[in-house]
Amino acid sequence: MNPLAKLLEAALFAASRPLTLEELASLEPASGEAAVRAALDELCAAYAGDDHGVELVEIAQGWQFLTRREYAETIERAQFALRPRRLSPAALETLAIVAYRQPVGRLEVDEIRGVDSGAVIDKLVERGLIEIVTRGEGLGRPLLYGTTPQFLEILGLKDLEELPRLEELSVALRPPTPAEPE
Amino acid sequence: MTAPTAPEPQVPPSSVAVLQESAGFVVELEQFSGPLDLLLHLIREDEVDITDLPIAKIADQFLAVIHELGLDQAADYLEMAARLLRIKAQMLLPRRLGDDEWEDPRSELVRRLLEYQQIRELVAWLQRAAARRAEQFGRGYEQPQPDAPPAPLQIELNELLAAAERVITLIPEPMLHRVVPRPLDVEGATERILALLAEHEECGWSDVVGLRATIVEVLSAFIALLELAKRGSLTIRQPEPFAPMVIRRESPREVA
DSSP states (O other): OOOOHHHHOOOOOSSSOOOHHHHHHHTTTGGHHHHHHHHHHHHHHHHSSSSSSSEEETTEEEEEEEEGGGGHHHHHTSSOOOOOOOHHHHHHHHHHHHHHHOEEHHHHHHHTTTTHHHHHHHHHTTTTTTEEEEOOOSTTOOOOEEEHHHHHHHTSSSSSSSOOOOSSSOOSSOOOOOOOOO | OOOOSSSOOOOOHHHHHHHTTOOOOOOOOOOOSSHHHHHHHHHHHHTGGGGGGHHHHHHHHHHHHHHTTOOOOOOOHHHHHHHHHHHHHEEEEEEEEOTTTTOOOTTHHHHHHHHHHHHHHHHHHHHHHHHHHHSOOOOOOOOOOOOOOOOOOOOOOHHHHHHHHHHHSOOOOOOOOOOOOOOOHHHHHHHHHHHHHHOOOOEHHHHOSSSSHHHHHHHHHHHHHHHHHHHHHHEOOOOTTTTTTTTEEOOOOOOO
């Protein structure tokens, strides 16, 4: 294996979170990003086969070694690691709205959900799944929220582009209503 | 308000049980995450077209369910109930045929319902994605620290004594109060006198206090006698100065 690929392997093994391309490139600035990409490809290929219990996964705009799915139950039964607790429907509704409408304020989330979402939003901020990204215009300059890399990580997404497109959903957003008067 | 023909909306038994315990104030329901969720539930159950909502029927069902679940005190649900009733009323207003100006009063609600339904679909997608991600573990997994069993305590006697000393010095000096027993037993004496008079219509002082009365007993008996005389339960007479007094039973005076 190429020495740079081995270095990346060591760094990814040591890290407890996904490492981005920039972070990996900073290990050996002289190599250049293209070389890092090539090394990453080599590493991915090395772990893609059936020879390993872990695989290199592209996740949350970075790369991370994760155990293969088939071992999840055995590892969990032995309590070496446990699946994270599932999010409540209220939390998931709020996450979905923030993910698609970001940057979005609390009022808009309340309006779409039809219930007060302040407590849920605070909890999601606390868990690091959403964060305040800016302040909106208008009365009181409301706080606007957006999703974090942690959000992508718990869903196993590379980036927000992987979320389903709204037009792919079976429900159309707007019913065929008569055209609004100009 | 209630349409007699409307079928009973199905209420999940689990949520009813939860609600009956916390009657009066509902914080969270596992079944519905809000009024829109409840509306969608009713719509699905009735299998009606969401874009052509039978608003009167849905409004009645909505009111019945929030009443049954004790949600009729939750602001979010009440607001939706009010909105439904307003739309229902607007639908009843007469309108001319071919009126182009007429705007369906349901359209805003339908738009919100469809939008919410879309969110629910996204929620299902996110749930699947999170469940799939949870099948893989990364490195550096930190065990949630449950109540770890305490390590066996190893301690020298001197350390233990020093620790006890530190705790003891922190205890404030206790405030001591001397409790003085009430010396007179007027109630006891009163009972004794009344018992005595219940048997005899008349008795003397020596009958009341006995032969070897302490000063406390004498005082208690005397105060009791005066009190009973004042209440009119008995009369005290002394035929001549320094003669033994005669205590006589009297039925209490009627209070005017």
